[in-house]
Amino acid sequence: MTAPDLALGVAGLIGSGVAVIHGRLVQRLMVAPIRQQFSVAPGGQRTMARLVGPLLQFSTFGWFTGGITLIVAAYCLAPDTQFALGLLVGSHFLFGAAANLNATRRAHPGWILMAIAVTLILYSLSAHR
Template identity: 50%
Template sequence: MQSWALAAAGVIGAGVAVIHGVLTQRLMVRPVLAGDGLSRPIRRLVPALLQFSTYNWLLGGVALVAVAAAPVGPQARLAVGLLVGSSYLFAVVGNCWATRGRHPGWALYAVSLILIAYGLAEIPA
């Protein structure tokens, strides 16, 4: 089976998520929280909202590695691949559109999508 492709997609996705999380914290969360105009509930909510995609992509990467390594059925592999793939597709479209292609994240998640598709290609219909 093409489990290596799912595992590689997961490693890429999780790695990009970690880098994304660090940069988001430094470049977005800290500056927003440094301002004085936010209420206390908003100050608590901002980090969670800005880091939600990081959490989602990291968890997706871990799920891909897990499903590649575990003896699971084809339906489980398909479900994980489709769920994580849809999240990574959102990252590709959003990052490419917002940065006009000048952000490496969209390209790395596109590679992950190709690997997910390859890893799922063997699953019977």
């Protein structure tokens, strides 16, 4: 395994790890209270209660599957495929880091870890070209 492959795999581990922690926190701190609030509301509000969880966890799912994809790419796939997947997943991680930085406006583990993952992806991609 080369250093660029290792960097891609580590970026995947970081992305998936951040996703798991993010998912648990979002579920506990946001989804559960919002669902409870909407569950006592009349009619159409219950539809919103069912949508809250999947919508708030959509980014979690993307980060987790993106991380797993990078790990698999690092170990099993050709450099051209790694490059394409690195661009796709890296852009998703970059958006997550930027959104988190914009929301927190301070040092926060979420955007810092995602920024590290993006840096590792960029290193891996630059080494393959």
